[in-house]
Amino acid sequence: MEKEKKILYSGMQATGTLHLGNYLGALKNWVALSEEYDCIYGIMDLHSLTVRQDPTAFRQNARRFYTLYVAAGLDPEKNIVYYQSHVSAHAELAWILNCFTYMGELGRMTQYKDKSQKHADNVNAGLFTYPVLMAADILLYQADAVPVGADQKQHVEICRDIAQRFNGIYGDVFTIPEPFIAKAGAKVMSLAEPEKKMSKSDENPNATIFALDDKDTILRKFKRAVTDSETDVRFDPENKPGVSNLMTIYSCVTGKDMESISSEFSGKGYGDFKIAVGEAVADHLAPIQKRYDELTKEKAYIESCIKTNDEKAAYLANKTLRKVQKKVGLTERIR
Numbered sequence: 543m544e545k546e547k548k549i550l551y552s553g554m555q556a557t558g559t560l561h562l563g564n565y566l567g568a569l570k571n572w573v574a575l576s577e578e579y580d581c582i583y584g585i586m587d588l589h590s591l592t593v594r595q596d597p598t599a600f601r602q603n604a605r606r607f608y609t610l611y612v613a614a615g616l617d618p619e620k621n622i623v624y625y626q627s628h629v630s631a632h633a634e635l636a637w638i639l640n641c642f643t644y645m646g647e648l649g650r651m652t653q654y655k656d657k658s659q660k661h662a663d664n665v666n667a668g669l670f671t672y673p674v675l676m677a678a679d680i681l682l683y684q685a686d687a688v689p690v691g692a693d694q695k696q697h698v699e700i701c702r703d704i705a706q707r708f709n710g711i712y713g714d715v716f717t718i719p720e721p722f723i724a725k726a727g728a729k730v731m732s733l734a735e736p737e738k739k740m741s742k743s744d745e746n747p748n749a750t751i752f753a754l755d756d757k758d759t760i761l762r763k764f765k766r767a768v769t770d771s772e773t774d775v776r777f778d779p780e781n782k783p784g785v786s787n788l789m790t791i792y793s794c795v796t797g798k799d800m801e802s803i804s805s806e807f808s809g810k811g812y813g814d815f816k817i818a819v820g821e822a823v824a825d826h827l828a829p830i831q832k833r834y835d836e837l838t839k840e841k842a843y844i845e846s847c848i849k850t851n852d853e854k855a856a857y858l859a860n861k862t863l864r865k866v867q868k869k870v871g872l873t874e875r876i877r
């Protein structure tokens with residue numbers, strides 16, 4: 543009999559366009575993890591509403607993300623890949639959990655503090671309760687492990703607190719999830735300001751490599767990548783953030799370690815190194831882009847994946863939601 547695998551849950555917001563940081567930091571690992579775990583990946587479109595979206599672009603980007611996930615190798619028949627907004631249990635559980643979460647603990651969330659400064663004209667209640675919806679996402683699927691970037695660790699911790707509080711009152715309803723922080727190597731920084739994370743909303747067009755950039759664009763952006771005034775290719779994130787970031791990227795796409803990268807480019811200077819990184823990234827993305835183009839023509843296939851996966855996710859989520867509703871004493875449904 544097949545051993546029961548642990549459940550892994552993660553997700554990404556689907557605004558803008560998928561970039562190399564999203565791909566190397568999350569998506570590529572997700573593909574690797576799908577062997578070891580039963581994986582559920584959400585496209586977190588309800589979370590995206592905490593910031594005002596253009597409806598047409600938002601809808602198109604969310605569809606593009608799904609197609610890119612599949613193109614990048616996330617098998618929608620082995621994993622559950624679905625839209626958060628298509629499973630109404632998320633919003634329903636989030637409401638209940640809101641009643642088990644304190645204003646004080648939400649007010650301490652660093653992302654809330656940052657975002658409410660950044661979007662001072664739109665500090666809405668959704669921004670404040672964002673971590674509660676995220677807790678609902680995770681707890682609905684009884685996830686054991688949640689791989690996230692370091693910036694989301696605090697949100698997984700509050701999720702654990704909420705789950706423990708709930709279990710303390712009602713018995714073992716929720717599995718307590720473990721955060722699973724990606725290795726430092728997977729954190730991709732901006733090519734223009736390597737002290738900052740690579741971001742889709744960077745104003746500098748050379749700072750970010752998008753998953754669908756063509757080869758010339760990729761090579762051009764890497765050639766312009768900010769480095770330092772030395773010449774040696776050496777991994778030292780503190781003193782050489784630009785070069786170290788390029789090494790991280792090169793290592794992720796080629797599988798080579800830092801030492802062998804240093805020796806490969808010793809005495810060659812940054813020019814050759816940047817070209818090599820650009821070529822390696824373009825070669826790595828080429829099959830994904832090709833598959834993406836094919837998939838955009840297979841609309842019926844993608845749509846059937848969305849439908850089946852929404853149903854699978856809803857089945858699991860509703861099981862937990864019904865249990866919670868019963869535990870808190872909501873009145874039974876009459877069938």
Ligand code: TRP
Nearest residue numbers: 551552553554555586676679680
């Ligand atoms: N907040 C996460 C981010 O911005 C996305 C997210 C929403 C998520 N719900 C989740 C990640 C549940 C993991 C699990 O990156």
